[in-house]
Amino acid sequence: MKLSQLSIVDLAVIVGYIGFLVIAGIRISRKKMNSSSSSSEELFLSGRSLPWYKVGLSIFSTNVSPSMLVAYFGAAYTSGMVLANFEWMAWFFLLLLSFLFIPQYLRLKISTMPEFLLKRFGPKAHGFFTYFSMFGSLVTWASFMLCIGGIVLNQLLGIPIHISAVVIVLIALSYSSTGGLTSIVHTGMIQSLILLLISFIILTIGLSRIGSIDALVNGVPHEFWSIFRPATDDSYPWHAIVLGYPVIGIWFWCTEQSIVQRTLAAKNIQHGQLGAWLVAMLKVIMPFIFILPGIICLVLVNKGMLEPLESPDHAYLSMVMGLLPTGLIGLALATLIVSIINDVATGISAFSTVFAMDFYGKKINPDASAEKMSQIGKKASWIAGIIAVLIAIFFSSSDKGLFELGQSLCTYLAPPVSTVFILGLLWKRATPLAAELTLYLGTAICLTIGFCQLINFPSKDAWPHFMLLCFYMMVGLVAFMFIVSLFTRNRPAFKTEIFNVEKSSSYESDPMHYKLIRVLWIILAVIMFTLYYIFN
Numbered sequence: 001m002k003l004s005q006l007s008i009v010d011l012a013v014i015v016g017y018i019g020f021l022v023i024a025g026i027r028i029s030r031k032k033m034n035s036s037s038s039s040s041e042e043l044f045l046s047g048r049s050l051p052w053y054k055v056g057l058s059i060f061s062t063n064v065s066p067s068m069l070v071a072y073f074g075a076a077y078t079s080g081m082v083l084a085n086f087e088w089m090a091w092f093f094l095l096l097l098s099f100l101f102i103p104q105y106l107r108l109k110i111s112t113m114p115e116f117l118l119k120r121f122g123p124k125a126h127g128f129f130t131y132f133s134m135f136g137s138l139v140t141w142a143s144f145m146l147c148i149g150g151i152v153l154n155q156l157l158g159i160p161i162h163i164s165a166v167v168i169v170l171i172a173l174s175y176s177s178t179g180g181l182t183s184i185v186h187t188g189m190i191q192s193l194i195l196l197l198i199s200f201i202i203l204t205i206g207l208s209r210i211g212s213i214d215a216l217v218n219g220v221p222h223e224f225w226s227i228f229r230p231a232t233d234d235s236y237p238w239h240a241i242v243l244g245y246p247v248i249g250i251w252f253w254c255t256e257q258s259i260v261q262r263t264l265a266a267k268n269i270q271h272g273q274l275g276a277w278l279v280a281m282l283k284v285i286m287p288f289i290f291i292l293p294g295i296i297c298l299v300l301v302n303k304g305m306l307e308p309l310e311s312p313d314h315a316y317l318s319m320v321m322g323l324l325p326t327g328l329i330g331l332a333l334a335t336l337i338v339s340i341i342n343d344v345a346t347g348i349s350a351f352s353t354v355f356a357m358d359f360y361g362k363k364i365n366p367d368a369s370a371e372k373m374s375q376i377g378k379k380a381s382w383i384a385g386i387i388a389v390l391i392a393i394f395f396s397s398s399d400k401g402l403f404e405l406g407q408s409l410c411t412y413l414a415p416p417v418s419t420v421f422i423l424g425l426l427w428k429r430a431t432p433l434a435a436e437l438t439l440y441l442g443t444a445i446c447l448t449i450g451f452c453q454l455i456n457f458p459s460k461d462a463w464p465h466f467m468l469l470c471f472y473m474m475v476g477l478v479a480f481m482f483i484v485s486l487f488t489r490n491r492p493a494f495k496t497e498i499f500n501v502e503k504s505s506s507y508e509s510d511p512m513h514y515k516l517i518r519v520l521w522i523i524l525a526v527i528m529f530t531l532y533y534i535f536n
Contacts, residue, residue: 013330055275076294080224093249141347149340219299244467412450416442
């Protein structure tokens with residue numbers, strides 16, 4: 001699809017929607033700049049004032065990326081509901097975030113994930129994870145999403161990828177570098193609500209074209225509706241998903257700066273926990289909105305109602321152009337573009353937060369004022385934007401698929417981080433040296449193994465499924481950190497105080513709120529078990 005294929009109405013909607021995003025973000029930025037407070041917490045954590053629904057919707061909008069939108073439609077077109085595991089299994093790790101991680105994070109009043117490791121394991125673990133977090137935010141969020149954005153704009157409008165990347169960065173920085181997390185949260189909420197609406201409209205129109213639920217169910221192979229595939233399945237064996245996803249789930253939902261930053265900005269523990277619950281509830285409907293339409297697309301193609309696809313990845317654009325009326329086409333494409341912009345802004349914001357508060361504030365200038373760190377964070381945002389453009393251009397020249405590249409980065413980065421955070425929270429005897437060795441050696445080993453698997457060295461058949469490999473690596477690292485901790489427990493210990501933090505009244509859940517949160521999570525658990533029963 002090119003620029004000439006869009007109607008004037010659709011073009012006007014795209015321009016108007018993006019303009020609305022920028023104006024809304026800038027207005028929020030100016031409001032913050034004119035307010036009495038301009039501290040680093042205002043820029044990076046919205047002054048720790050976000051209510052639960054803003055926390056939840058912001059995390060949701062961050063998670064619902066363009067790669068998910070396009071990739072899920074395309075993957076469902078070829079594989080069916082098995083992909084729902086990657087959404088529905090998230091609820092348990094959001095539960096862990098709610099009851100295990102959020103209370104500890106908010107009681108410690110930390111601003112970043114490296115800061116937690118500083119208080120738990122000391123400066124060496126903090127130093128490594130500072131660079132690790134900046135690398136993750138810049139590469140797996142900003143640069144990766146910027147590359148997808150450049151390719152999408154190139155496909156839609158014929159704009160060269162390097163120019164598209166520059167335009168996206170400039171729009172993202174126009175509000176994120178001055179308004180910080182607050183402007184990203186508000187624009188992200190707008191984007192997520194419209195994205196849900198558009199996807200629901202596509203689902204509804206697609207179902208009406210097919211005619212009935214029975215026609216949909218019988219229009220694809222039976223295995224398309226099974227959520228667990230046999231262990232012999234090449235693509236999604238059940239045991240690989242069940243064992244491997246928890247490693248990624250802990251890393252992504254409980255330790256990833258771009259996600260956890262929203263919960264750190266919550267008013268208190270209750271709002272952070274309710275925000276996590278809201279995300280988990282939204283995860284329930286995700287497969288029906290983002291995976292089911294891909295199956296519907298296959299049925300419509302088989303019935304001759306849509307033209308055959310050149311690639312499964314074209315399923316989303318095919319549904320948009322083939323089903324939506326004029327005006328909604330523009331809104332759908334604008335939502336896709338805005339989602340890209342918001343994800344790039346999220347990655348840049350996470351990078352600048354860690355850079356200013358953990359690198360500059362703790363290593364370069366420990367005596368820096370909050371105002372100075374805010375200024376450094378804004379400058380870091382622009383530097384990060386330039387670097388992200390260069391990395392995105394490099395990614396676009398890769399001969400590997402972007403989704404494959406992104407999944408590989410996440411899979412092999414997760415085991416060391418998940419190991420250190422889980423043992424650091426659950427086991428008081430985990431030692432700083434064990435954490436340092438797990439982070440430094442574990443990351444090097446996991447990335448080396450991942451690289452060898454990606455290039456099929458020594459052969460493709462020599463490697464298990466990548467999610468099984470992820471599980472094996474974490475098991476090995478847990479055993480390694482446990483053994484090293486036992487042998488180093490008599491060394492001069494770093495005096496961690498995270499297990500002795502007093503439960504201040506402003507951060508501790510009162511009994512009524514705690515009961516309400518438990519009831520809500522129990523209801524969600526019943527819903528999830530019911531869904532797994534139906535689709536198994």
